[in-house]
Amino acid sequence: MWRCAVLSVCCVSLAMAQLGLIDDFDPYSNHEACGPNEYFERCTHDCPPEKTCETRKIGISCLDVITPCIPKCICKEGFYRKSPGGECISEEECGPACGEGEEYKDCRNPCVDESCDAMGSLIPNCTIPEPCEPGCACKEGFYKLYNFTSICVPKCYCRQLRDTPECTNFVYKQTQAPTFNIRIADNMWKCALLLSVCYLGLAAAQELSEDVNPSYFPPACGENEYFEKCTHECPPEKTCQTRLITVYCPAVVMPCIPKCVCKPGYYRNGPGGPCISEEECGPACREGEEYKECRNPCVDESCDAMGSLIPGCKSPETCEPGCACREGFYKLYNFFCVPKCYCPALKNTPECRN
Template sequence: MDRARVLVCLCVCVAIVHGQVASICRPNERLLMCGGCQKTCLDPVPECKGVCRPGCYCNDDEVRNATGHCVKLSECPRLPASYKQQTTEPRPADAKCPDNEEYRFCEACNKTCENPNPICPAQCARGCFCKKDLVRDRDGRCVKLEKCSNKSSNEIPHTSPLDKPVNDSLTCKQNQIFKPCGNCEKSCSNPKPICPAQCSRGCFCKDGFYKAPNGDCVTIDKCPKAVPVTLKPPPIAYELTCGPNQVFKPCENCEKTCSNPNPQCPAQCSRGCFCKDGLYKAPNGECVKLEQCPKGL
């Protein structure tokens, strides 16, 4: 247990003895022995897994402002346009939502006319969501399920905080569809990927198509053929560029020289022109026999 936690625990114990627990924290705050990250105006829903800190935390539905006081989210100053929140949905101005909608800090997905009982991903987002017992129709309005239109579509016609693209003008390319929760995409280079648990929204290749290197979605037979990898460069071309009594080696860790005929070679190697076996590099750069090395080296 770290010193800060011990200090807080001692303060709490002393306060309990003297009946002063409530005076430890300021108004609109509560004491938590194992709290996570502080909710703030800039980040009202912080990702804080595995964090356990004792201290004073804002009450539910309140966040800490720039001066350190706990206020309602609607009382927070509006964020500048240049500020980008790390979230799937920006906070509405003054936290005001349209009719039949309410602002929620952590909601996994929206119920819609097409899918009133969705299987929601593990991650959540904050934004405006339909109130209880309402679903979102094709026009983006929150209505009762019995008022939904009988028209159906295979596309995603409605817009909602979790189901719409980040950019409203986003249109998917040919052979692509928009998915509110896609975790990975098959590609020509990796037709059977191991997909992570976390998902993201965006344009993905349709079923039966694979992402080509140029970004197009094509059938597997239209994928470009793999170019065979040449592990060793053509020896003739490199022999022409190397000097007399030298050969090209793709991986050589050291070279014997007249001054060091028995070197201690490192594990790392490099490619280039090296003296042929049985020859040693002289000070002038030529590869010679050991008996031809200059004396006195």
């Protein structure tokens, strides 16, 4: 029950600040007049922050938590802050805006290949137009992760650089929870009234939550499983088929999912299947690969050769099993098997552009 008392005190403070029951703390009673193209909003939040001219096209992911209300003046629809804390102006007055990881250039070179594969090298046989054209381009040190998207990411997100010494210590930024302070009021009778109501409400809520919260009564887990109070949707639980595939998750804090997971050294025999040992799983291949009982080691799987035979190579008499690139996949930089349209020689062909 001590938790209820602590939570009740927090609830009282939040309620007094949120509902304006304490006159000295009421942010709505004497709010200042808003500026041109603004209006007063009783409840805004730290996240997402108000959009500015520069950030209006950038998507921001916020924590899946309830944050306190912040009453303030905000821009009307169709208007944006000229800068953080600046005046609200129309989108036409803002001028051009680019996406996250991009910057606007008065003279953009369309012959620069911004993909992770090319990393800023010039496109072969590309002619720069004489009238220089303005537009958005990746910032310095940023490249496009996939050719079919326009998202510019830091270079350490590119596959061929992820495991380099420079990128090993790369820190992925995460959104931080906002902090706030609440003052203690002197009006004791209002505090006592709120405390009583809040105490009873929280106590009832706790009793109800214990009936439905799986962390209080964890389900019986299967063989080679154990109950984990906090798992996440990403990365997903590894299966026999995906245990060698690395999954990169977005840099945001995700809500906890209580469930049974496989013990270390065990993997799902298919999504939602039983947990079995790695020996029982059998062979596994990486993303873009498949297991073959008879693999031909004389096939050059690189993007340059595209499945042609290695000159002077002799296949062993005894057929050997192993992993090979799937049909239509080739090794980019002799490392990962990727769809053929990721290969530099094909990415600009009519087949791959569509």
